[in-house]
Amino acid sequence: MEALQLEKRRYSREExxxxxxxxxxxLEYLDGEIRxxxxxxxxxxxxxxxxxxNLWSKRNxxxxxxxxxxxxxxxxxxxxxxxxxxxxxxxxxxxGGIAKLTNPELIIEVLSESTADYDRTDKFTAYxxxxxxxxxxxxxxxxxxxxxxxRNTNQYWRIGSYYxxxxxxxxRTLGLQLPLSIIYDDVVFPVKD
Numbered sequence: 300m301e302a303l304q305l306e307k308r309r310y311s312r313e314e315x316x317x318x319x320x321x322x323x324x325x326l327e328y329l330d331g332e333i334r335x336x337x338x339x340x341x342x343x344x345x346x347x348x349x350x351x352x353n354l355w356s357k358r359n360x361x362x363x364x365x366x367x368x369x370x371x372x373x374x375x376x377x378x379x380x381x382x383x384x385x386x387x388x389x390x391x392x393x394x395g396g397i398a399k400l401t402n403p404e405l406i407i408e409v410l411s412e413s414t415a416d417y418d419r420t421d422k423f424t425a426y427x428x429x430x431x432x433x434x435x436x437x438x439x440x441x442x443x444x445x446x447x448x449x450r451n452t453n454q455y456w457r458i459g460s461y462y463x464x465x466x467x468x469x470x471r472t473l474g475l476q477l478p479l480s481i482i483y484d485d486v487v488f489p490v491k492d
Contacts, residue, residue: 305333312376316396325366328378329425336380343409343440345486347382350407350438353481354385354473361387361473364400371399374428381426383407385472388431402431405472410439423448434472443483 309331310318318333319326325336339347347365355363363385369378371393378399385405393399406426408418418437426432435448445468447459461468464483467476 305335315378319397325380327380328376330376337411337413339409340411340440340489342486342488343411345484346409346438346440346482349482349484349486350477351383353477354383354470357473357475358385359387359473361385362390364398368398368400370403370406370426370429371401372425372428373401375425377425379422379425381406382409386431387472401429403429404431405434405436405470406432407436407438410437410441412441415439434470436468436470438482440486441489443479443488445479445482 305318310328310333311331312328315326315328315333327334327336351363351365363383366380366382368384369380370384371378373393381403383406384400384403385407386400386403388402388404391401393401403426408414408422410418423435426435433450437446437448439445443462443464445461445466447461447468449457449459449471451457459469461479464479467478468482470477
């Protein structure tokens with residue numbers, strides 16, 4: 300299948316939604332710029348499956364969504380497709396077309412070689428524009444490592460790092476511990492050259 304060819308220019312939201320509707324690829328929109336997302340590795344997908352299944356089974360009244368749901372950040376005129384989102388309040392969506400959540404509380408991204416820096420910097424900065432957003436979990440697909448960020452106040456975030464098989468990741472939004480042994484169950488890390 301040939302890659303989608305995007306012109307180097309600014310796109311309107313209407314053009315973005317038209318491209319998204321016809322594309323087999325996920326496309327993110329950053330105030331006129333369209334970014335094509337690469338497909339996930341087997342390790343990436345296995346991690347998402349492990350985390351989604353575990354969170355979904357313990358969600359109580361919270362909603363756990365996969366990457367088929369976009370997140371809309373109105374102040375930045377941008378749309379992103381996080382790997383997982385959780386909302387414990389009533390979810391709100393921008394009207395029309397694909398599901399575009401406007402009030403995620405927890406966002407989880409699984410890092411790969413091509414996305415790690417972007418997810419840690421620009422995406423994190425963008426997500427922080429959302430008033431509802433209070434927890435960010437970054438799961439590395441290349442090695443056993445999870446970093447968490449929890450908003451104590453608007454300016455201060457609590458940071459956690461987990462990297463040993465016996466560590467349990469604190470998922471504050473859902474009030475639970477998620478063992479690394481579950482996150483990385485049957486995950487085969489890529490072999491380094």
